[in-house]
Amino acid sequence: MATIAVQRLLGALRGLAGWWWGYAAAETVEIHTFQDALLQLSGVIDLDGLRRAVEEAIGTIIPNVHSTAVYLLDLDSRQLRCHGNPLPVLPDEGLIQEAVSQRQCVTRPRPPPEDPVCRVLQLSQCEEERSVICYPVLDREGSELLAILLISCSRPTQLHYDNLSLLGKHIATCYSRLKQVQMQQDGAMSHAPAHRQDSGTIDTQAILQLCADLYDQDAPALQLKVIRYLQKVTRAECCLLLLVADDTAEFFCQLIGEHVLEEEVRFPIDQSCLGHVVTSKKPVTLEDLDSKGKGELQSLVLHVQLGEIRSMLCIPVESKAAGNIVALACVFNKRDRLKFSSADESQIRTCFTYTSTVLTSTLAVQKERKLKLETQSMLQIAKNLFTHLDDVSVLLREIMQEARNLTHAERCSLFLVDKGRRELVAKVFDGVVADESELEKLRQELGPNHRRLSDVRVMNMNELRIPIDQGIAGHVATTGEILNIKDAYSHPLFYSGVDHSTGFRTRNILCFPIKNEGHEIVGVAELCNKINGPCFSTYDEELAQAFSIYCGISLVHSLLYKKVADAQHRSKLSNELMMYHMKVNEDETARLIVDKIPEITSIHPDVSVFSFTPRVIYDDQTIPCCLAMFEDMGMINRWRIHKETLVKFVLMVKKGYRDPPYHNWYHAFSVSHFCYLLYKNLRIDQLLTDVELFALFVACLCHDLDHRGTNNAFQVSSKSVLAALYSSEGSVLERHHFAQAMCILNTEGCNIFENLNKRDYEQALDLFQEIILATDLAHHLSAVKDLETMAKEGYDKSNPRCHTLLTCLLMTSCDLSDQTKGWGTTKKIAELIYQEFFRQGDLEKSMGYRPHEMMDREKAFIPDLQISFLENIAMPLYRILGDLLPGSECVYEAVKANRDTWMQIRETAKHKPITHGNSFDFFKMLDEDDDMSLVNNGEGGKVNH
Missing domain, CATH: 1.10.1300.10 (3'5'-cyclic nucleotide phosphodiesterase, catalytic domain)
Structure with a gap:
């Protein structure tokens, strides 16, 4: 059954994996499509560039497009215009007028030839399989018409309309940006020359060029461009972005200066010297920090050879959509030993006015990709684990290997919980393990005070056992909490003696419990030494928690499988022994x-006669x-x-x-x-x-x-x-x-x-x-x-x-056939039956149960019990047999005669009470009864048991 259960479980997992791969593939196409549309729109610097980007986006997100026309609101004339079209100004009649007046999308399968939309889209005649879509684009407040998208395509679907809706929102955002750029250009032309060397001057062309360059789908590459821009305009030696992870309340950093970190740095917001900036939304300088905060920043920029931090400016970056802080932009060490000014703050804020949306969108896409990769990894891990359920040792090795790969750890130890002995058992080892002689040497050197080591035992060189309440693994096993130890030697639960014995140097540890479906701890995994980072992160903790679910399921089922297999082997052995004996x-x-x-x-001359009792046969x-x-x-x-x-x-x-x-x-x-x-x-x-x-x-x-x-x-x-x-x-x-x-x-x-x-x-x-x-x-x-x-x-x-x-009637008749014989057989059979009954009753009493009256030798009155059995069970049975099978009436009469004899004995037994409370003595009374005429029916021969 365990094998069938495992096969069903593997089949379900394969189905889930197949569904996910299909979903992930579709999701990837959709993400890439809108990412491309977004990147194209974010880089435009004028209406012509916007029109080209929109036309290209339409062709990308809607297949089978025959022709398009994009009418955009001219910021100067306030007219909807489409340069290069036979009708450069938007017509105000027909299908177009209907969409403009209703302020919603209108679709017609075959507009009449006289409708202006046919001329706009250069359709000599609208074919039956083509439809015309008129899609109006409004500003964010829904008050002003910014654009009309005219599209001739085949069989538009709901997905196409959803894509157009999202594209419209991006067009509105782009219009807002172009409007602000135009206002800034007008202001700069009326008050000062367009370009000045003063850092307080906003270089509009440089910002627009930066926006045009932010087409990367890789978040670190996109951040690198922003950081280089900020370092240039603020004349800073180094810049970094502390991104905010709302779900875990952490800062995370992927780049410091132009150095891309191999493993992103994460730390809790509430424990950071810059954490209050997220809530206050106010900038912070180096002078605002105490010595502890300055030390924290100094350690953060150790990855780049910046030297001592002389000056710093931290600006919160706010999301336009939600109003929350999505990042902190930090610049360090103004060149020429100057301090950062309000002009630098203005440069940073202006930069993120145009780039924060692209940055947050790219980070969101990257997060989704990361989640998809994690899910795919977990599915692959589940497949790897569930294919080794038949061998616990192989499964344990697989768990250790997957745990190392998932968290980039150098070593992994895995312990199973032995509840009966309250110990943690390691049967599979990763790396060097000290043997019993080495442990004994350490015990002698360190003395009796080191109780933890004295309780460690190596069992037959196949397993290592430690008490469940000691050490880091013991703490996790008893509390069920994850332990993330950044410095192993400074932690009170860490014992460095094994390191001294093996030569292995433990820097940091991530230890997590493995639980079953009932949240009961069945094992503990201990990871040592993060390879590509200073220590294990909270992200590693999240991965470990997700991974532990698969470990728990696979371990429990593997152990159950082993129990079932062992039981089958024992059963087979028992059957072999039984058949042998x-x-x-x-x-x-x-x-x-x-x-x-x-x-x-x-064998016997009367063997075929109903009255013959076979018990006389030897x-x-x-x-x-x-x-x-x-x-x-x-x-x-x-x-x-x-x-x-x-x-x-x-x-x-x-x-x-x-x-x-x-x-x-x-x-x-x-x-x-x-x-x-x-x-x-x-x-x-x-x-x-x-x-x-x-x-x-x-x-x-x-x-x-x-x-x-x-x-x-x-x-x-x-x-x-x-x-x-x-x-x-x-x-x-x-x-x-x-x-x-x-x-x-x-x-x-x-x-x-x-x-x-x-x-x-x-x-x-x-x-x-x-x-x-x-x-x-x-x-x-x-x-x-x-x-x-x-x-x-x-x-x-x-x-x-x-x-x-x-x-069924014949079987029951055969089963009760002892009651159809003469009185001598019936009496002997009753004695055997009640001997068996009373043995069961005595056994039930010894187990603390109250036996049924017929099983209780102290309460049973045998004549009454026999009469009740014969009248309620046997006689109705043989009466039906006689009705169905003529010739069997003698059988019924024999049972009835035995009933009558029991009734006579009952009257006699009432005057001879049983002594010592033992109903079985009743049969001795029958044997000693002088009235043999009552019980003797002339049967001969010994009745065998």
């Missing part, structure tokens, strides 16, 4: 094979008698059963019975004999098919295999192994009996069904199971009404339901 005596087998099967009457004659019954019923010839197979099967069945007082081999033999009596005296072979009769007789032999002398209720209440296997299906013991019978049939040389054709074989096994399950009295009681109806209406041989009811 059930081996029949080879000499006896050989003798029975050689000997001729005896005539049934040679044990060594029961096997030959079974063979004789098979022979006499014609089953050996009918089903081509090899004699050797039949002998082995019957011997194995006999060996499969335990030795409780009642449910033993003699009981199975008696039940099978009664089935033989039904065949001989009532000719049930005329009512049943050959397969049904064969399955019925074999089921009688096997119906109580491996009975333990306790009932179904005891199996469930005691939570036995049998109840664990079968309680959900009901009829616990009966299902176990069938399972044991199948074990015998599957044993080599014991399958007496082997020569049946496929159809008969399948039917025989189905009937075999059905009949054995019918021996549960609860099953019989639920079918009593249907049996009475069938007895009243008559048996219909053509009705399959009647066949089912009849086989």
Whole structure:
């Protein structure tokens, strides 16, 4: 089952991965399309450039475009114009007038030829498959018409309209920027020359050129251009951007000066000397910081050889859309040893007025790409982990390898939690591990005070064990918290002795718990030494948390898989041992094979009479008698059963019975004999098919295999192994009996069904199971009404339901057949039954349970219990049998006579109370009763158990 579960789980993961790849591919195209459109628009410096960028964007985001016309609002004449078009000024009639008046998109599949839009788009005639889109673009407030986009295309979709909506928003943003540039140019021309060497002068052309150059899709490359610009206009030696990560409340930095960091630097906003700038939105200079803050900045710029920080200016960059701070622009060391001025602040603010939108958009795209790559990595990790569920050691190595790769760590250690011994166990090692001799040497050198090391044990060089409450891994295992230690040697939980022994130098540690679906810690992973950074970041912590989910699932299922595999191996071994100990005596087998099967009457002359009790047959004659019954019923010839197979099967069945007082081999033999009596005296072979009769007789032999002398209720209440296997299906013991019978049939040389054709074989096994399950009295009681109806209406041989009811009735009749014999047998059987019952009752008392009255030797009044059983179960059963099968009335009369005898004994027993509170003494009283005429029905011979 574990293997099937693992295969289903792998199939689900592969489906998820396929869906993601498809989604990611579509998303990449969409992101790139709008990124290109954005970059083209952000670099324009006049209306002609804007028109060309818009036309190119339309052709990119809408396929199958036939022609386009872009009318833009002229900032001087305030007219919508399209230079180079046959109608340079926007017409005010037809489809165009409708879109302008409604201020919303209008689409027509076939505008009439006289509509001006056909002339604008140079359409001699509008073909049926083409549509014309008139899309108005409004400013941000929705009050002024900025542009009209006219497009002739095939089959526009909702996605195309969504793309146009986004393009319109970018056009509005671009118009706003061009308007501000024009205002600044007008102001500069009226007050001063266009270019001055003073740093306070805004070089409009330089800013526009910077905007035009910001087409990179890589955020660091885009930041580098902005940093170079800022360093130039502010005459700073170094500049950096501290970007704000709102989701984690951190600053992160990807470049310092013109140096691109291999691993971005991250630190919490609330712990930074510049953190208050995010909330105050006010600039900060070096003079505003204390010595600790200056030291923090000095350590931040260690990546570039800047030297001592002499001056600094930090300007918050605000998002135009949300109004929040998205970055801090920091410039360091004004050249010529000057301080940064308000003019420098103006230069920085003006720069980000035009570039912040592009910067934040590119960072958002980069974040989405990073998230996509992370998801793809996690899916690949899941695939790698889930393909190794069958071997825990291989899985542990895979987890360690993936953890190192994911976080760029130098080493990884993985511990599993041993709850029983409260220890952490490492079975797979990454790197050098000190052996027991080295650990002992360290213990002697460091003395008894180093308790942590004294508790470390190397077990057979295959595993390392440490107490669960000690060390860094122990702390994480007990608290469930991630530990990110930036300096291992300064942490109180770190023990450097192992480093001294192995020569490995631990700089920093990231230790995280691995939990199962119930949030219970099952393991701990410990990563050492960040390779491409000074320490593990909060981003590494997030990756570790996501990774730990896959680790937990895979570890739990791998351990479960191992348990299932071990259980299967133990079960197989147990079955082999059971079948070995059930081996029949080879000499006896050989003798029975050689000997001729005896005539049934040679065993006993009355063997075919209903009143005959088979328990008088000696044990060594029961096997030959079974063979004789098979022979006499014609089953050996009918089903081509090899004699050797039949002998082995019957011997194995006999060996499969335990030795409780009642449910033993003699009981199975008696039940099978009664089935033989039904065949001989009532000719049930005329009512049943050959397969049904064969399955019925074999089921009688096997119906109580491996009975333990306790009932179904005891199996469930005691939570036995049998109840664990079968309680959900009901009829616990009966299902176990069938399972044991199948074990015998599957044993080599014991399958007496082997020569049946496929159809008969399948039917025989189905009937075999059905009949054995019918021996549960609860099953019989639920079918009593249907049996009475069938007895009243008559048996219909053509009705399959009647066949089912009849086989179940016959099985129950055989199972209770001891009650159909003479009084001597009935009395002895009752003694055996209550001996078994009282043993169960005593066992239940020892377990703290209250046994049922019939199981309690201190409370049971046997005559009443027997009378109740005969009147409520046995007599109705055999009355139905008599109604269905004429000739069996004598069986009912025998049961009724036994009931009458119990009633007489009950009257006698009332005057002879049981002593010592032991109901079983009642049978001694019966044996000592002087009134033998009451109990003697003339039966002869010893009744065997």
